[in-house]
Amino acid sequence: MFSDAQEAWRAAHRRHAVQREIMVDDAILRAEIENVFQPSWLFIGFESEIPDPGDYVVRTMADDGVILVRSERGEVNVLLNSCTHRGTRLCEATFGNSAHFRCGYHGWTFANDGRLVGVPGVRAQYPPGFDKAALGLHRPRVETYRGFVFATWNDEGPSLRDYLGDFRWYLDAMLDIAPGEWEVYAPPQRVRVTGNWKIKQENLAGDGYHLQTTHAVAFGQGVFPREPGTRTHGYAVSLDGGHAVRLGYSGEPGGPIERSYEGIPEELWPGIAERLTDEQARLHSRCSYMHGVVFPNAAFLTNSQSQTVADPGDPVARFLVWRLHTPISAHETEVTYWALVPKDFPEGWKRVSYKMQVRVQSAGGLFFEHDDFENFARIDAASRGHIARKAPMDFTLGLDHRPDLDGFPGPGRVQHMSASEQNQRAFYRHWQTLMAGDGR
Amino acid sequence: MTPIAMLQQEWAADLELDRLMTRFLVQEAGLLDDRRYEEWLNLLTEDFHYRLPVPLVREDPWLPRYDDRAVLFEATKTGLGLKAGRMGERAAWSDRPHNFQRRFVSNVRAEPGAEGATVQVRSNILMVVAPASEPPTLVTAGRTDSVVLEGARPKLAGRTVFLDAEVPTHLQISAIF
Numbered sequence: 001m002f003s004d005a006q007e008a009w010r011a012a013h014r015r016h017a018v019q020r021e022i023m024v025d026d027a028i029l030r031a032e033i034e035n036v037f038q039p040s041w042l043f044i045g046f047e048s049e050i051p052d053p054g055d056y057v058v059r060t061m062a063d064d065g066v067i068l069v070r071s072e073r074g075e076v077n078v079l080l081n082s083c084t085h086r087g088t089r090l091c092e093a094t095f096g097n098s099a100h101f102r103c104g105y106h107g108w109t110f111a112n113d114g115r116l117v118g119v120p121g122v123r124a125q126y127p128p129g130f131d132k133a134a135l136g137l138h139r140p141r142v143e144t145y146r147g148f149v150f151a152t153w154n155d156e157g158p159s160l161r162d163y164l165g166d167f168r169w170y171l172d173a174m175l176d177i178a179p180g181e182w183e184v185y186a187p188p189q190r191v192r193v194t195g196n197w198k199i200k201q202e203n204l205a206g207d208g209y210h211l212q213t214t215h216a217v218a219f220g221q222g223v224f225p226r227e228p229g230t231r232t233h234g235y236a237v238s239l240d241g242g243h244a245v246r247l248g249y250s251g252e253p254g255g256p257i258e259r260s261y262e263g264i265p266e267e268l269w270p271g272i273a274e275r276l277t278d279e280q281a282r283l284h285s286r287c288s289y290m291h292g293v294v295f296p297n298a299a300f301l302t303n304s305q306s307q308t309v310a311d312p313g314d315p316v317a318r319f320l321v322w323r324l325h326t327p328i329s330a331h332e333t334e335v336t337y338w339a340l341v342p343k344d345f346p347e348g349w350k351r352v353s354y355k356m357q358v359r360v361q362s363a364g365g366l367f368f369e370h371d372d373f374e375n376f377a378r379i380d381a382a383s384r385g386h387i388a389r390k391a392p393m394d395f396t397l398g399l400d401h402r403p404d405l406d407g408f409p410g411p412g413r414v415q416h417m418s419a420s421e422q423n424q425r426a427f428y429r430h431w432q433t434l435m436a437g438d439g440r
Numbered sequence: 441m442t443p444i445a446m447l448q449q450e451w452a453a454d455l456e457l458d459r460l461m462t463r464f465l466v467q468e469a470g471l472l473d474d475r476r477y478e479e480w481l482n483l484l485t486e487d488f489h490y491r492l493p494v495p496l497v498r499e500d501p502w503l504p505r506y507d508d509r510a511v512l513f514e515a516t517k518t519g520l521g522l523k524a525g526r527m528g529e530r531a532a533w534s535d536r537p538h539n540f541q542r543r544f545v546s547n548v549r550a551e552p553g554a555e556g557a558t559v560q561v562r563s564n565i566l567m568v569v570a571p572a573s574e575p576p577t578l579v580t581a582g583r584t585d586s587v588v589l590e591g592a593r594p595k596l597a598g599r600t601v602f603l604d605a606e607v608p609t610h611l612q613i614s615a616i617f
Contacts, residue, residue, distance in 0.1 A: 093499040094606065186510035187494050190607045216531035221522055309519055334607060355514070363610040364492065364513025366522055373610050374534035377571075 012399055017392030018428050020383040023196040029330040036296050036434045037062035041143070041150040041163045043298035043324055044068050044078055046338065048147055048183035054097040054112055060326050060334070061140065061151060067091050068149060071113040072099060078151040079114045080138035090137075095187065101137075114139050146175055147182065148322075166411040167243040167294060173280040173410070174290065174302060174320065177261060177272055178342030182320075185354045189337040191363035195376030197297055197325040197333045198431070203372060204291050204299040204323070205244040206236045206423025209397060214375055218367040222308050232288045234418035235408060236398070242295030242430030244423035245412070248288045262288075263304025263318025265349060279409035292423075295430060299323045301361055309359040309366055310352070317349050319357035331380050337362050395428070397421040454550075461550040461561045461587065464594045469543040469565075472616055477524035481517065485588060485597045488517045492601045492613060506602055512613050520616070534614065540570040541615055559587040559594070565601075565617050579612040580604045 002010065022028050042061050045068045049057050056069035058081060065081035067090070081091050083103040090101040090110065100117065102109040109118030114137040122130060140151040143160035145168065150160050161168065175182055193200075203210065212219075232248035239245070261272055261284060273281065289303035304318035324336040339357040341350040363369050383389055398420030408414045415422045441449075471480040494510035496503075515523065526532040547564040563583050570576035586598035601617040 092497075094497040096499045098499070187496065187507050189494060189510065189512050191512070191613065192607055192609045194609075213531065214533065217526055217529045220529050220531070221525065309522070311516060311518075335610075354509075358511055358514055359519060362512070364511075364613045366515065366519055369610065370534035370614050371532070381573075 009396065012396050013392070013394060016395040016399070016425050016428075018395065019389070020379075020391055020393055021389035023199060023379060024330050024383045024389055026330045029327055031435060032327075032431075033062045035437060036431060039152070039154045039157060039434065040296050041152045041154075041157075041160050042296070043294060043322075044142075044149045044151050046147055046184050046322075046340075047076060047144060047149060048181070048343075049095075049187075050076070052097065054099050055095075056091065056098060056112065057095040058091055058093070061153075062327070065089060066140070066151070067101070069098075069112045071111075073113070075113065076142060076144060076149055077113055078140050078142045078149070079110070079112075080140075082138070083108055083110075084116065084135045084137060108135075110137050146171065163241065164294065165241050165243065166239045167241075167245070167292075169411055170237075170245050170283075170290070170292070173276070173283050174300075176275050176280060177264060177284065178268075178345065179271055179275065180342065180344045182340045183343045185339045185341045185350055189358075189362050189364075191335050192328065193333055193335055193363070193373045193376065194331060195333060195373065195380045196330055197327040198427075199376050199379055200325045200333060200335065200372075201293050201297060201299060202424040202427055203376075204301065205293045205427045206238075206246040206420065208234045208236070208246060208248075208417075209419035209421070210372075210375075214371050215368060217371065221367070232418070233416075235404070236415045236417060236420045236422045237292075237408075237410060237412040238423045238426035239412045242427050243293060244427060245290060245292035245410075246423060247283070247290045248418070250286050250288050260285075263316050265315070265346070282409040293427065295427070297325045297327075299325065303360075304356075310356065314352045314355075315349060317352040317356055319353045319361065321357045321361045335363060395421045395425050399425075457550040457552060457559065458548050461559060461594075462545070462548040464587070465545045465548060465561065465563055465585070468596070469545050473542055475527065475538070477527065481521055481524060483594075483596055484517045484520070485595050486517060488520075488596055489598050490515045490520060490601075490616075491599070492603060492617075495603055495606045497606050512603070512608070523616075537572040539572065539611070539615075540568065540576065542568045543617075557589050558597075559589070561585040561587055567612075567615060567617065569611055569615055571611065577609065577612065579608065579615075581617050583617060 044059050045057055050068060050070040053070050053072045053074055056067050059066050059068050067079045067081050069077050069079060071077055081089055083090055085103065085108045086105055088103050088105045090103055099112055100109050107120040108116060111117045116132040116135045119132060140153045141155065142149065142151045145160055145164060232250050234246060234248045237245040261269055291301035293299045300320065300322050302318055302320040304316055320340045322338045322340055326334045328334055339354045341353050359366055361368060398415060398417050401415055401417050401420060404414045404416040468480065468483055491514045492512040493506035494512055496505055496507055526535050544566040545563055549562045551560045553560055565583055566578060566580050568576045568578055581604055582602040584600045585596055587594050588597045
């Protein structure tokens with residue numbers, strides 16, 4: 001016989017369980033591309049990567065190659081990287097500058113706004129009604145928010161602003177800590193890793209639970225403080241639409257706002273205090289780190305904690321890394337990392353911020369990614385068997401912890417808990433809704 | 441003097457420096473293969489700097505193939521000491537069990553630097569990397585090393601690694617080249 005509490009837990013376990021096969025099944029990935037990726041706004045890149053007319057970078061929307069390009073008129077375009085004649089990939093380089101994209105097979109040529117402008121033999125060999133205007137490159141809807149470029153193949157869906165919803169409040173708070181615009185410091189780092197794209201997303205959505213085990217070495221080597229009273233305490237915030245944020249604080253909640261912004265040059269603090277709303281200032285006050293996800297496959301992390309790997313004499317500089325987890329197969333993911341810096345900050349500060357991102361939160365970083373990726377590869381390896389793939393993953397951590405209804409300044413469903421799976425549950429709930437076909 | 445003898449005479453000094461640097465790099469690679477990290481760290485100067493620039497794929501083949509700012513990894517001697525120190529930590533999940541690694545160094549070209557105390561060495565490296573239970577993968581790279589001579593003792597003052605893959609696996613870049 002089970003106690004009432006055990007019965008209740010078993011019911012909750014069943015209600016929130018997700019079968020492990022979603023991490024290893026290529027048929028499920030094909031369904032995800034159709035049901036999750038296609039109707040969603042997908043992160044493509046940053047306007048600052050293509051500052052001048054003709055600048056382009058080649059990216060991926062789920063399994064389709066696209067070109068993010070600034071047209072001669074200065075507009076931001078996303079073009080399917082596939083000739084409308086035979087489907088040849090048009091652009092083989094990863095980035096560059098070009099007014100046109102010419103197919104290497106038969107020479108069809110497209111302007112950088114996607115129009116078909118050149119067809120060899122068009123007058124002599126094609127029928128009179130041949131319509132170049134009907135054969136431009138396929139173009140998704142494109143919208144930008146504060147320099148972040150997103151695209152979607154969903155013609156009927158919400159605007160990008162509505163899609164991001166309350167996540168915009170957190171993004172604004174993060175970006176408004178600096179005056180002016182943010183920019184990518186350098187071309188992104190890209191790496192292929194074993195493991196499904198979702199495990200990386202759910203990890204960054206809110207997994208504070210893994211830190212003590214996966215990243216025990218970081219505690220052992222002094223990256224995180226170990227002494228009692230110096231550890232951070234966390235908040236999990238799940239937002240409508242599958243987006244999520246998790247934050248860590250070094251002070252007790254509800255205390256006075258400290259107008260101090262660790263990792264930002266001190267002479268800029270007065271300006272920050274003027275720029276932020278009271279709620280944003282409370283969000284930042286004694287905040288040590290913030291990470292989260294934009295559904296389905298973008299993620300971010302910012303912190304200034306990891307001074308162990310700074311060089312002597314370096315200023316304390318926080319970093320902000322924006323990431324994309326693009327599925328290559330159910331078993332493999334390409335991870336792209338962009339380091340963002342405020343455009344007007346001193347060059348020396350930007351250089352240190354970038355260095356901290358590379359050393360702390362990149363695929364080659366010293367502490368975190370290797371051990372995360374190792375565990376993701378172990379999940380992949382152990383979930384392929386015909387028994388294992390049908391077994392559930394448990395998501396009941398923090399389930400009976402009531403939401404924090406006041407005291408936290410930002411929107412969303414807030415739990416004052418360092419280790420909770422609230423955000424992961426919300427991520428998979430939204431994923432399940434879309435997989436059921438409700439996103440179309 | 442025959443043409444061959446003339447060539448031998450002309451190239452003798454270069455050849456000797458190439459051989460000396462080959463011996464140094466092969467010994468250094470052996471320390472990494474054998475996980476003798478303390479001894480390997482002793483081959484580095486205190487201001488040693490290690491960089492893996494981000495590879496670039498551009499339309500024009502004559503433009504630079506590696507970014508001068510973006511890196512996949514970079515570290516000082518202190519950082520590499522922390523990386524090597526992971527082996528002693530029971531919770532270093534990606535290092536326990538160990539990966540198989542073996543390095544093959546070739547095409548060593550040494551150029552003497554200022555005052556006969558520094559050498560610029562370019563070389564190629566082929567590395568086999570395999571997690572304990574997975575098939576091995578190969579990764580290749582070019583390297584440019586800055587070697588300083590402390591007395592007769594060569595030390596590495598800097599290493600830049602030029603990977604032959606635009607998007608490597610994280611396992612590949614986790615190894616020290």
